Amino acid sequence: MVLNGKNILLVITGGIAAYKALDLIRRLRERGGVIRCVMTKGAKEFITPLSVQALCENPVMDDLFNLTQEDEIGHIRLSRAADLVIVAPASADFLAKMAHGLADDLASAVLLANNKPLLVAPAMNPHMWAHPATRRNVEQLKGDGVFFIGPETGEMAERNEAGTGRLSEPLTIVQAAEDLLTAPKRSCLPKLEGKKILITAGPTHEPIDPVRYIANRSSGKQGYALAEVCVEAGAAVTLISGPVNLAPPDGLVLKKVETASEMLQAVKDSLPADIAIMAAAVADWRVDKVAMDKIKKGEEGYVAPLFLSENPDILKTLCAMENRPSLVVGFAAETEKILEYAQIKLSKKGADMIVANNVAPKSFGGIGVMGGDRNIVHLVTADGHESWKEMTKNDVAKRLVTVLAEKI
Numbered sequence: 155m156v157l158n159g160k161n162i163l164l165v166i167t168g169g170i171a172a173y174k175a176l177d178l179i180r181r182l183r184e185r186g187g188v189i190r191c192v193m194t195k196g197a198k199e200f201i202t203p204l205s206v207q208a209l210c211e212n213p214v215m216d217d218l219f220n221l222t223q224e225d226e227i228g229h230i231r232l233s234r235a236a237d238l239v240i241v242a243p244a245s246a247d248f249l250a251k252m253a254h255g256l257a258d259d260l261a262s263a264v265l266l267a268n269n270k271p272l273l274v275a276p277a278m279n280p281h282m283w284a285h286p287a288t289r290r291n292v293e294q295l296k297g298d299g300v301f302f303i304g305p306e307t308g309e310m311a312e313r314n315e316a317g318t319g320r321l322s323e324p325l326t327i328v329q330a331a332e333d334l335l336t337a338p339k340r341s342c343l344p345k346l347e348g349k350k351i352l353i354t355a356g357p358t359h360e361p362i363d364p365v366r367y368i369a370n371r372s373s374g375k376q377g378y379a380l381a382e383v384c385v386e387a388g389a390a391v392t393l394i395s396g397p398v399n400l401a402p403p404d405g406l407v408l409k410k411v412e413t414a415s416e417m418l419q420a421v422k423d424s425l426p427a428d429i430a431i432m433a434a435a436v437a438d439w440r441v442d443k444v445a446m447d448k449i450k451k452g453e454e455g456y457v458a459p460l461f462l463s464e465n466p467d468i469l470k471t472l473c474a475m476e477n478r479p480s481l482v483v484g485f486a487a488e489t490e491k492i493l494e495y496a497q498i499k500l501s502k503k504g505a506d507m508i509v510a511n512n513v514a515p516k517s518f519g520g521i522g523v524m525g526g527d528r529n530i531v532h533l534v535t536a537d538g539h540e541s542w543k544e545m546t547k548n549d550v551a552k553r554l555v556t557v558l559a560e561k562i
């Protein structure tokens with residue numbers, strides 16, 4: 155267990171999502187983490203210090219000017235004793251304080267004095283998250299080396315409010331904490347300075363009529379993880395993304411597309427490149443004639459036929475181009491005969507490498523790669539294959555980028 159014996163300082167700030175911090179404490183402790191908590195005044199309006207203390211089995215700290223707390227633990231020692239600091243939920247107000255280095259309460263003072271990895275899980279109303287002031291604060295914090303998880307997109311606690319602002323689920327935050335504690339340091343990442351990398355990610359949506367489309371379950375997480383690692387490794391990255399609910403990593407060129415044809419055009423427009431990684435789950439077919447109006451249901455029992463045409467194969471087209479990148483990596487999403495089909499794709503499409511993964515959902519015996527946070531991949535080349543153990547998509551990205559950096 156990655157968290158076994160690790161000291162985690164959890165800062166809980168004010169917001170309706172504060173109740174999820176209670177479950178987060180449980181989850182972190184289940185994995186062996188030793189948890190100390192600091193609560194802001196706002197947090198105590200939503201959950202009680204008593205509940206927090208009962209779950210973490212350590213005194214809760216909340217007062218910078220409390221002589222007993224400061225004498226026994228001290229705001230500097232809180233950070234020094236921790237292996238990792240997590241802020242969850244992080245309110246818009248607290249992000250603003252952090253970004254500006256304010257230290258007028260215990261939570262903000264601890265963070266200003268912090269010298270440990272810091273993971274922040276924001277939660278707020280979508281308009282607050284989208285507000286230019288919050289965007290500036292988040293950019294500032296990312297630039298300061300703060301790691302972010304979420305927020306997620308969905309329904310908010312307030313009635314009739316939906317968008318990006320939900321706190322990530324406790325297990326997702328735990329996973330991010332584990333990743334942070336096991337991640338290689340930036341300096342250990344491969345060096346890709348001066349290299350231009352083209353990455354496709356997410357599904358494509360092929361319209362049927364103005365309101366319906368053909369799609370698949372790709373979330374874009376694997377492709378976005380690759381993009382993030384390539385940026386960290388110093389590459390100039392162009393990320394061509396189908397419709398996903400993910401915040402793009404900083405420091406890259408993002409091109410948003412809907413359909414396979416648009417993705418192909420964006421790929422062509424983004425050349426030349428040194429490396430191309432095609433992680434997108436491109437729809438194999440599109441509807442022949444997209445209806446200009448919503449198709450009506452018709453008589454009972456009537457089923458409207460859909461006539462499909464094959465979409466362009468972006469990977470194959472790219473591999474055959476004159477200005478083909480020196481290294482082209484395709485993915486293979488299979489539910490059976492994984493290696494066999496991956497080898498066929500390698501030669502049929504003309505890629506240098508295929509990353510094969512089993513995309514069977516959990517209900518079909520898979521690990522739920524599409525949409526999930528973990529993956530099991532096999533690296534298939536003309537020389538054979540290498541199977542990697544199950545790991546996070548982020549770790550797959552780091553390992554794959556390391557391989558590519560050695561080959562380019």
Ligand code: PMT
Pocket residue numbers: 354356357371372373374375376377414432433434435436437438465466467468469470483484485486487488499511513523524525526547
């Ligand atoms: O997005 P996530 O939820 O994180 O899930 C990750 C993933 C499962 C989508 C990813 O790991 C993955 O496997 N991506 C490739 C999905 C896919 O479409 O596989 P395929 O076997 O159908 O296609 C093989 C390759 O050809 C892929 O590189 C694909 O991008 C490419 N392709 C496919 C069809 C097409 N018309 N054009 C293409 O370029």
